[in-house]
Amino acid sequence: MSAIQSYIKENKKRFLNELIELLKIPSISADSAYKKDVLITADFVLESLKKAGCDKVELCETPGYPIIYGEKIIDKSLPTVLVYGHYDVQPADPIDLWTSPPFEPVIKETEIHPEGAIFARGACDDKGQMYMHVKALEYMTSTGNLPCNVKFMIEGEEEVGSESLAWFVPRNTEKLANDVILISDTGMIANDIPSITTGLRGLSYVEVEVTGPNRDLHSGLYGGAVANPINILTKMIASLHDENNHITIPGFYDNVEDLTAEERKEMAKAPFSLENYKKALDIDDVYGENGYSTNERNSIRPTLDVNGIWGGYTGEGAKTVIASKAYAKISMRLVPNQNWKEITELFKKHFESIAPKSVKVVVKPHHGGQGYVTPIDNIAYQSASKAYETTFGKTPIPQRSGGSIPIVALFEQELKSKTILMGFGLNSDAIHSPNEHFGIWNYLKGIETIPYFYQYFTELSK
Amino acid sequence: MSAIQSYIKENKKRFLNELIELLKIPSISADSAYKKDVLITADFVLESLKKAGCDKVELCETPGYPIIYGEKIIDKSLPTVLVYGHYDVQPADPIDLWTSPPFEPVIKETEIHPEGAIFARGACDDKGQMYMHVKALEYMTSTGNLPCNVKFMIEGEEEVGSESLAWFVPRNTEKLANDVILISDTGMIANDIPSITTGLRGLSYVEVEVTGPNRDLHSGLYGGAVANPINILTKMIASLHDENNHITIPGFYDNVEDLTAEERKEMAKAPFSLENYKKALDIDDVYGENGYSTNERNSIRPTLDVNGIWGGYTGEGAKTVIASKAYAKISMRLVPNQNWKEITELFKKHFESIAPKSVKVVVKPHHGGQGYVTPIDNIAYQSASKAYETTFGKTPIPQRSGGSIPIVALFEQELKSKTILMGFGLNSDAIHSPNEHFGIWNYLKGIETIPYFYQYFTELSK
Numbered sequence: 001m002s003a004i005q006s007y008i009k010e011n012k013k014r015f016l017n018e019l020i021e022l023l024k025i026p027s028i029s030a031d032s033a034y035k036k037d038v039l040i041t042a043d044f045v046l047e048s049l050k051k052a053g054c055d056k057v058e059l060c061e062t063p064g065y066p067i068i069y070g071e072k073i074i075d076k077s078l079p080t081v082l083v084y085g086h087y088d089v090q091p092a093d094p095i096d097l098w099t100s101p102p103f104e105p106v107i108k109e110t111e112i113h114p115e116g117a118i119f120a121r122g123a124c125d126d127k128g129q130m131y132m133h134v135k136a137l138e139y140m141t142s143t144g145n146l147p148c149n150v151k152f153m154i155e156g157e158e159e160v161g162s163e164s165l166a167w168f169v170p171r172n173t174e175k176l177a178n179d180v181i182l183i184s185d186t187g188m189i190a191n192d193i194p195s196i197t198t199g200l201r202g203l204s205y206v207e208v209e210v211t212g213p214n215r216d217l218h219s220g221l222y223g224g225a226v227a228n229p230i231n232i233l234t235k236m237i238a239s240l241h242d243e244n245n246h247i248t249i250p251g252f253y254d255n256v257e258d259l260t261a262e263e264r265k266e267m268a269k270a271p272f273s274l275e276n277y278k279k280a281l282d283i284d285d286v287y288g289e290n291g292y293s294t295n296e297r298n299s300i301r302p303t304l305d306v307n308g309i310w311g312g313y314t315g316e317g318a319k320t321v322i323a324s325k326a327y328a329k330i331s332m333r334l335v336p337n338q339n340w341k342e343i344t345e346l347f348k349k350h351f352e353s354i355a356p357k358s359v360k361v362v363v364k365p366h367h368g369g370q371g372y373v374t375p376i377d378n379i380a381y382q383s384a385s386k387a388y389e390t391t392f393g394k395t396p397i398p399q400r401s402g403g404s405i406p407i408v409a410l411f412e413q414e415l416k417s418k419t420i421l422m423g424f425g426l427n428s429d430a431i432h433s434p435n436e437h438f439g440i441w442n443y444l445k446g447i448e449t450i451p452y453f454y455q456y457f458t459e460l461s462k
Numbered sequence: 463m464s465a466i467q468s469y470i471k472e473n474k475k476r477f478l479n480e481l482i483e484l485l486k487i488p489s490i491s492a493d494s495a496y497k498k499d500v501l502i503t504a505d506f507v508l509e510s511l512k513k514a515g516c517d518k519v520e521l522c523e524t525p526g527y528p529i530i531y532g533e534k535i536i537d538k539s540l541p542t543v544l545v546y547g548h549y550d551v552q553p554a555d556p557i558d559l560w561t562s563p564p565f566e567p568v569i570k571e572t573e574i575h576p577e578g579a580i581f582a583r584g585a586c587d588d589k590g591q592m593y594m595h596v597k598a599l600e601y602m603t604s605t606g607n608l609p610c611n612v613k614f615m616i617e618g619e620e621e622v623g624s625e626s627l628a629w630f631v632p633r634n635t636e637k638l639a640n641d642v643i644l645i646s647d648t649g650m651i652a653n654d655i656p657s658i659t660t661g662l663r664g665l666s667y668v669e670v671e672v673t674g675p676n677r678d679l680h681s682g683l684y685g686g687a688v689a690n691p692i693n694i695l696t697k698m699i700a701s702l703h704d705e706n707n708h709i710t711i712p713g714f715y716d717n718v719e720d721l722t723a724e725e726r727k728e729m730a731k732a733p734f735s736l737e738n739y740k741k742a743l744d745i746d747d748v749y750g751e752n753g754y755s756t757n758e759r760n761s762i763r764p765t766l767d768v769n770g771i772w773g774g775y776t777g778e779g780a781k782t783v784i785a786s787k788a789y790a791k792i793s794m795r796l797v798p799n800q801n802w803k804e805i806t807e808l809f810k811k812h813f814e815s816i817a818p819k820s821v822k823v824v825v826k827p828h829h830g831g832q833g834y835v836t837p838i839d840n841i842a843y844q845s846a847s848k849a850y851e852t853t854f855g856k857t858p859i860p861q862r863s864g865g866s867i868p869i870v871a872l873f874e875q876e877l878k879s880k881t882i883l884m885g886f887g888l889n890s891d892a893i894h895s896p897n898e899h900f901g902i903w904n905y906l907k908g909i910e911t912i913p914y915f916y917q918y919f920t921e922l923s924k
Contacts, residue, residue, distance in 0.1 A: 030779030091781055094678065160779050187683075201682060205780045214744035216556065218894040220663060220865030221649075223795050224765035225756045227749035230790075231699065231768050238700035241693070282676035287689035287820035294687045303686035306693050307783050312770035313791060317492030317622055318667045318828045319553055320793055320866075321769050321894050328692075329775060331782055333685050358749035366780045403682030404782075432680040432783050 004448050007139050012444065016107075016118070018048070019131050019443070022087075023105040023120040029065060029088035029160045038156050041087045042066050045130075045154050052134045053141025054152065060172075062164035065156030069175070072141065073149045079461040080149040081454060082178035082417070083137075084407070085130030085185065086158030089122035090432050097434035112191070112428055113439040124438035125431035129184035129424060130154060132446035140451050147458040151178060158185075161205070161367025162407045169407070169414045180380045180457060181411050184446060186401050186423030191441065193271060194392045196384055197421035199299065199400035200408060202334030202371035204344045205307075208351060209362040210236070210326045216312075217322040227358035229326040230311045236354055236361075237328060240304055244290040247304050247332075249350045255337040259300055267295060270397055280428065298402035303333040329366075333402060340368035340406075369406015374418055379460040384420045387452035391445060422446075422453065466910050469601050474906065478569075478580070480510070481593050481905070484549075485567040485582040491527060491550035491622045500618050503549045504528045507592075507616050514596045515603025516614065522634075524626035527618030531637070534603060535611045541923040542611040543916060544640035544879070545599075546869070547592030547647065548620030551584035552894050559896035574653070574890055575901040586900035587893035591646035591886060592616060594908035602913050609920040613640060620647075623667070623829025624869045631869075631876045642842045642919060643873050646908060648863050648885030653903065655733055656854045658846055659883035661761065661862035662870060664796030664833035666806045667769075670813060671824040672698070672788045678774075679784040689820035691788040692773045698816055698823075699790060702766055706752040709766050709794075711812045717799040721762055729757060732859055742890065760864035765795040791828075795864060802830035802868075831868015836880055841922040846882045849914035853907060884908075884915065 001009070008015070027041035028034040042059060049057045049070035057070040065088065073080075092102035100106045105120035118128065133152070140146035153176060155165045169176060186197040212229035213222070242248050259267075272295055278286065288297040297303075311326030313319035332347065334340055348363040355361040374381065376398050388396040401421075408419045424446040430436045463471070470477070489503035490496040504521060511519045511532035519532040527550065535542075554564035562568045567582035580590065595614070602608035615638060617627045631638060648659040674691035675684070704710050721729075734757055740748065750759040759765075773788030775781035794809065796802055810825040817823040836843065838860050850858040863883075870881045886908040892898045 030781060031777060090783075091775065091777060091779075093775070093777065097677065097786075159781075203682075203782070205782070207780075212745065215559065215892060215897075216895045217743075218865065219765075219767045219769060219793055220665075220795055221863070221889055221893075222760055223767045223793075223864060224750050224763055225748055225760035225864075226743060226745060227747075228767045230771050231703070231766075232749075234696035234699040234768065234771070235703075237693065237696040241697075281679075281688060283674065283688060283820055284822075285689075285819040286687055287694075287818060288686050298684055298687035301686055303681075304693075305681045305685045305690045305784055306696065306774065307681060307781055308774035308776045308785070309692050309696070309788065310772045310776040312768065313553065313555070314770045314772040314789075315493060315553060315555065318669075318791060318793070319492060319621075319769055319894070320665070320667070321552075322767055323770070324559075326771065327776070329780060331681055331685075331780070333682055356749060357747040358745055360746075401683070402685060402687075403680065427683055430677060431683075432781070433678040435677070 003143065004139055004451055007143065008444050008447055015135050015447065016440065019118065019128055020105045022127050022131060023118065023122055024103055026103045027088050027156065028091050029157050030091050038065055038088055042068055042156055045087050048134050049152055052138040060168065062168050064164035067165060067168050068154040070152040071150065072146065074146060078148040079179040079458055080151060080177065081457065082151045082153060082176060082181045083133045084181055084183045085133065085154045086126045086156065087130065087154055088156045088159050089127065090159050092121045094434060099435055112426065113441065115441045117437040117439045119435055119437040121436055123436050124425040124429040125436065126158065126185045128438040128443055129446065132184060132424065132443060133450060135447045136450035140454065145451060147455050151176065163367060165407050166410055169410060173414055176415055178415065178417055179461065181417055181419040182422065182453065183405065183419055184422050184424060185405055186403065186421045187425040187427055188423055189271065189397060189399065190426065194388045194394055194396040195399040196381065196396045197401040197423055198376055198398040199336065199373045200371055201402050201404050202338055202340045202369055203331060203404040203406060204334060204340045204347065204368040205331040205366040206344060206347060207329050207364045207366055208327065211324060211360040213322065213324055216324050219320040219322045222322055226322065227356060228322050229359055230323055232356060232359050233311065233326040233328060236351065237306060239354060245288055247302065249346050251346050252343065255339065256302060256335055257337050264296065268293065270295065270399060299400040300335060302335050302338060304330065306330050333404065334371050336371040336373050338371065340370055344368055369404055370409035372408040374420065378418060380418050380420045380457065383453050383456035383460055384422055386456045387449050390452045391449040465605065466601055466913055469605065470906050470909055477597050477909065478902065481580065481590060482567045484589050484593060485580065485584055486565055488565045489550050489618065490553050491619050492553050500527050500550055504530055504618055507549050510596050511614055514600040522630065524630050526626035529627060529630050530616040532614040533612065534608065536608060540610040541641040541920055542613060542639065543919065544613045544615060544638060544643045545595045546643055546645045547595065547616045548588045548618065549592065549616055550618045550621050551589065552621050554583045556896060561897055574888065575903065577903045579899040579901045581897055581899040583898055585898050586887040586891040587898065588620065588647045590900040590905055591908065594646060594886065594905060595912060597909045598912035602916065607913060609917050613638065625829065627869050628872055631872060635876055638877055640877065640879050641923065643879055643881040644884060644915065645867065645881055646884050646886060647867055648865065648883045649887040649889055650885055651732060651859060651861065652888065656850045656856055656858040657861040658843065658858045659863045659885055660838055660860040661798065661835045662833055663864055663866050664800055664802045664831055665793060665866040665868060666796060666802045666809065666830040667793040667828040668806060668809060669791050669826045669828055670789065673786060673822040674820065675784065675786055678786050681782040681784045684784055688784065689818060690784050691821055692785055694818060694821050695773065695788040695790060698813065699768060701816060707750055709764065711808050713808050714805065718764060718797055719799050726758065730755065732757065732861060761862035762797060764797050764800060766792065768792050795866065796833050798833040798835045800833065802832055806830055831866055832871035834870040836882065840880060842880050842882045842919065845915050845918035845922055846884055848918045849911050852914045853911040
């Protein structure tokens, strides 16, 4: 048993309890009602970095929620690893679909997690995966095994677009100077199929408001004679995809990279069972852009999804009303080379242009970010790959993810360094969904694997 | 000044205060949270009929809310008028658009109501208009001016489909036997343009549920690869109208009566200003079925309107989620000869048939009712017309309404008698909308006009 393995064995109970305490705080950044809790969580992270052995920790004020910074510099001539993570979480609703309260963590066994998984909002995304790094640091500092310098930057607005981080990073390039950025906010294919995320999608998130008459109307007296904003909104949204499920916004695909047949063949090698995929989601069929496989549709192709829609009477029973207003939240996942600000503009222009004269339309951009592709021929990727080989006994598969971590592109631009995405979660962990969870095995495996990345990266940097 | 006019003058303040007390009770039949208030309202109506001079009043139990019955039989050889009304009201939401609380009635002057209007949910629909009949009865009984027999039947489920009334009427045809049914639950063109409603639209109200994946999903990891139930729902709803705004449900128009050019020319004579219509609703353009005028679209043509839609994240900020389910409440206004049960079946069959294999669809019928046309060549209509002439000094215009009072068709079928719709409200009274109100002038004018109907109907029946 390696030194790290026995350290984890000795401290397993404490590692779990500390994470459970962190998960109890409802740090929902999207909802201002939870502001106090988000701030309490920031303090929790600050304290945990102190205890883990950082020489210097700071709560950095921003226009929004604070960014927690910590560092341990052992020798300026050695490389520096910058760890990024976030302490905020997604809203928990629909609350009634949770089998246990989202902020009262419980450990349950599942088919995929026979050793148990912690069920709580943020268990995997990203409190659990962020905290792996804190505990890995604790091991390295307390046992004299930290081979290089380390910096931590943990933010509280990742789930709402990282605006304060985008403000903070350009103003602190020296403080944040590093040789590689390390993030665990993604997943891997399976516990016996380790993978490293080499690509992320960008994002453009907007909210639309359609206004018809200046007040709710009786659907009998006015029905048929005035534009019903809900009917109009459904027409407008439906028109954003054509019969092949291509997005109809003019110019939307202009900068989309077309992968070569070779690259697509490589991708197709990743183990995937369409039957299991459909079974896991309880759907009779998948649905998406013609001409692409499921794995291509959710990784290398852009999308347009309605994330929320509302208008009119949604209560019990029936109300014969024509609403004055209808709303939708719409997000587009983008691929590398698509500029999210450009796409947001294209959406706004197009959506306003297809509105009939009988309604008024407002498009309000929420936030967005660029896609990213990381090369696999550099020492950072090689160090991560060797770390997985050491602890999983298998070479990890490079994999494009459909998710977005917009600030990765920002880091490269502002800090001139590459990001390595070492994710230990699974797609089945239900992040952003009710009953989010994180396998205890995965949590501990992350803590075990991370120090090896530090070791190999330091060696390969010489 | 006529006897009725001076009686109204003497009792005006009391007439208003009694209505205000009635309006204070939130009798929302659609929301079971208000059950107690609905029952309290039933008792209020019962007491008011007693005080107004009924010999016999009964609270008639039903499978749902009670029906209040009252009668005063003065001579079996004289004709009998059956008054119908309802004591339940629409839900008040969106509550934040009310300028004063919906169940705290206040009197305010408006451009159209310089003598003041009572603002409250139910002020016009139908508590105010129903209570006119109670006060008209009080006048006739207390002054010895009741020329015939009268029966009252006031229900508490009109706003949710009158299911209990449909159960009650066939079981009480003898009790309810009458020569004409009198209802004030419609409007007139303007205070200086009296009109009598001669047609009503039918209704079919359904709720639809679209289910995609078995849980909410991360829109990055799954976006583009699985059917998003909200996107699918918008596509399905949008497809229910073609480019001419005709409804695309096969067979939907099969039994729609086509009015002759002559009839349409008659209709077009009703005073109407499209400019004022658009100004009142603050819309730049009207919207509807090609080939028909605004007044035709909202009266003699069937419609399909979404009354409510919801799904996904509708809170503050952004959530990148693909919802598991999306919902909509959809109602169709029908014209005479369209069978609402048939139409409901056609909708269900069609809506299920257009769902892609990647989602599951459930269509749940709420309620419905038949349309109705009343002839104008009978003594009932002539009596009403003469009553308006007497109190307005003008012959009322026969007018088709776009609204629905499904039970009118039921009455004709079960009780074999015609219904006269003497409405004293205005379209601008915002029934079913925030800030519903009823002009004091209209309220008192109704009380003044109703007794003349009794008088002329009794005379013409000889």
